[in-house]
């Protein structure tokens with residue numbers, strides 16, 4: 001029987017990290033090809049093309065690199081791959097997953113994974129996560145689900161997944177939505193049907209800048225007041241509670257929203273922003289009146305990705321539509 005084609009790209013991250021000398025701390029050194037040797041059973045499941053496209057801690061990935069990985073992944077599908085896996089650091093996995101999800105045009109799955117324990121650590125989770133990610137990418141029931149994150153035996157949708165623990169093995173969760181599936185006895189099992197997806201055109205430029213500021217108690221307005229002068233093209237606020245800021249911030253936001261798109265998300269880590277609940281100055285009804293858009297369930301980081309991509313393809317006027325088609329509610 002012909003084995004299906006699977007493509008894997010390695011970008012670095014803890015999964016690829018080892019210390020050169022004792023006590024030095026781990027750094028990315030292990031190639032994708034070497035990682036593959038830790039899961040020999042994959043050879044019985046697929047014809048694998050693996051490439052090491054980066055060797056970076058995920059804090060140093062950037063949108064340009066992700067765009068080149070995306071075009072590599074699309075080329076792999078053209079060459080016959082039925083699924084693509086990307087191995088990267090977990091620190092920005094939730095953002096990279098969202099970035100790819102807005103741009104992935106195929107029904108075939110694109111699956112991201114990484115590890116919380118470095119390559120030589122006892123109980124390293126990289127090999128198990130990688131094999132699980134490959135199983136998910138190869139499964140027919142993973143199709144039409146866009147981009148997913150596979151970590152610690154769970155499958156999460158890009159739109160909802162977040163890193164919610166800094167060091168624990170169970171570091172990823174999908175607040176409100178929960179995982180979309182699990183690996184049960186090596187099979188990808190889903191708890192929900194695929195959701196409708198919105199795919200954006202590729203950005204024609206990458207120079208746009210979107211600032212992200214978090215509201216905090218008694219915060220000054222110095223950075224906020226300089227957002228336009230600093231040349232930002234968009235602003236995301238991680239607001240209090242259901243999407244609120246202080247009265248002082250609201251006044252400045254009104255001026256900013258006259259010039260560039262402003263999204264207000266919640267800094268709480270879970271739940272949606274409100275629309276019609278609070279009427280005080282700095283509350284969501286006031287901010288909407290002042291020209292800001294509410295992020296709904298989209299967390300501040302994911303909202304920043306959406307705005308950056310919309311600005312990149314000159315579709316920022318479509319922002320309301322993209323926010324309204326709340327991905328999480330359809331997950």
Ligand code: ASP
Pocket residue numbers: 012013014015056057058059088089090091092114115116
């Ligand atoms: N701690 C991170 C990881 O889990 C490091 C990184 O994101 O590169 O991979």
